[in-house]
Amino acid sequence: MSGKRSPARRPTMKDIARHAGVSQSAVSFALNGRPGVSEDTRDRVRRVAEELGWRPSTAARALSGEGAATVGFVLARPADTLGVDSFFLQLVSGIQEVLAERHLGLLFQVVEDIADECAVYRRWWAEHRVDGVLVVDPRTDDPRPDLLDELGLPAVVIGGAPDDRHPGLSTVWADDAGAMASVVDGLYALGHRRIVHIAGLPGLAHTERRIRTLRAEAGRRGLSEVQSVTTDYSDAEGAAVTRRVLEGPTPPTALIYDNDVMAVAGAATAAELGFSVPADVSVVSWEDSALCRIVKPWLSALSRDSVEFGRTAARELTALLDGGSARAVRVPVPRLIERGSTGVARDA
Amino acid sequence: MSGKRSPARRPTMKDIARHAGVSQSAVSFALNGRPGVSEDTRDRVRRVAEELGWRPSTAARALSGEGAATVGFVLARPADTLGVDSFFLQLVSGIQEVLAERHLGLLFQVVEDIADECAVYRRWWAEHRVDGVLVVDPRTDDPRPDLLDELGLPAVVIGGAPDDRHPGLSTVWADDAGAMASVVDGLYALGHRRIVHIAGLPGLAHTERRIRTLRAEAGRRGLSEVQSVTTDYSDAEGAAVTRRVLEGPTPPTALIYDNDVMAVAGAATAAELGFSVPADVSVVSWEDSALCRIVKPWLSALSRDSVEFGRTAARELTALLDGGSARAVRVPVPRLIERGSTGVARDA
DNA sequence: TTTAGTGACTAATACGCATTAGGATCACCG
DNA sequence: CGGTGATCCTAATGCGTATTAGTCACTAAA
Structure with a gap:
């Protein structure tokens, strides 16, 4: 002793x-x-x-040039918007699975906005803290790819479209356009002509992609009463927008929500206003989770495997760290799970 | 150039x-x-x-004895149980706020079970990766405090009861017992005599605390038809237990759910079975979130400020890292927000 | 029997920072 | 004018690992 x-x-x-x-x-x-x-x-x-x-001491290893054995993940969302979002925890859980195998750590940070996020990347880079980062919520006019290029920090953009201008960045993306097209297809076949898309945050790449596709699909079919409305993903805005459009002169017969929280809130609001789901209005959620099976009727939802999404992203990043070259990987198109909330349009 | x-x-x-x-x-x-x-x-x-x-390069700093400028956070939950849990993201968000001020990183890891969690602590310690850790979901028979003591790793236990046997560990805890007592008080005053508590995972310290308190409160009032049932926190089990007890010979008139997801699922199940909320059965959720205001009627819920909880925990940890001595901090008792889901017992 | 070659190891150095021990310069005092 | 501090620096280490440059003994070839 x-x-x-x-x-x-x-x-x-x-x-x-x-x-x-x-x-x-x-x-x-x-x-x-x-x-x-x-x-x-x-x-x-x-x-x-x-x-x-x-x-081995990671500090010593990092110092002698072996890298920090750590990857970074920044979530730029105001604290109160973080509420009930099953997507990120699942994503992170998938990421972890792959990183853990390689004994890579995940440095996690929540910040208020993109500017702060960039500052974090700079700091991490200068402090030698991470070997690479995973970027989420890509935006249409995004400063992050340029920054990461400049810093020479390997990165995987999750949910962005393939990007030719940044040959250093890998991309893992879902085909939102294809998914939106197939949802519109389905609704059209059921007789729906007036569709409102309650979208997420404006400026996010996938929000814009969905909006653009919806507009194109509507144009192709000559539908004039189709629109997208952007929100902050909160139940409150989801409900508010739902109320506004359903109380209008020619209410839509189908509603597409960009996440599960808004879909549930919207469905509840519709019921409150005397609209029966799906008899009067059909509801589709662009995110599947336990929530969709909590309300009645169960909500039809686009289901993607978020855990696998995370795994794929992490694998791409480890490939980059191993010296592989960047590439764009497309994960399977989300498929629509038909439940009780979608049906034939009333006026069809 | x-x-x-x-x-x-x-x-x-x-x-x-x-x-x-x-x-x-x-x-x-x-x-x-x-x-x-x-x-x-x-x-x-x-x-x-x-x-x-x-x-400054954290690697070099860490190597010359200044510590890793990082704290660790392990979540031991099977991947599929991670679903819709607003608590952890909020907690982490609060933790971050405090850590970011001090430029401390948060190393985050999701594992399957406590054994893996212990392995992660050992690894982090040996690899010199973290200066301290935040421990969640303390259990009644928990190996982690002993381990952390042995490793000399500063730690804050979140949600545990004060613990005399580990003078090295700080504790941040909510008074579950007091909260449970006040909920039972309220329900008793409304005439409820048959109460079922749909609890969380057995073995978790706070689960056991709530169950014990409920039993004590029931005993004090001579209520024999009061019980707790443990679950895995999932909507599925919440619904299943609800169905089972409501279909029994003498269904309860009040249900207390240990989280929001089960509460919402349970309320929906009750409605399905023809029980009107709150006329036939009252529902209380032990976690407040957007979910509780998505269903109709809105659910009465115990509201605690999870973000502040996280801040407090992080502050305690930084205090420990600064050489402060361990202590037990009690955060405010969660208060019951009365909404539409609680009312006078039918048979009162 | 010298020479080149090889296998198995040790010594020395770098990495980026903190820190301790010195060294030079100046001012002040006796 | 030598001594005594104080001030402001520089030189030299150490942290734990990876790596590069030796060292040494022994074997195979000449």
């Missing part, structure tokens, strides 16, 4: 060297699979390391 | 020293507010550092 309660010193390579009776560099060679030590010694060193519970 | 696209080298103290025409140690003194340099030099060095966009 040395001291009273010595707080367990961390073993270093020097300790291993002493115990194994070799030099410190021999230990390094042995543990990293480098040539220069006999198999005997290698085994012995490995055993001693195991015994002592040695793990 | 030096190279073609030199990926922006990180400036170091040596660079600053060169630009400012002083030694590297003078730079260190200047930037860290140590004596040994004139105010003139100090200013000049500061300016140069600013100009070059210098930031």
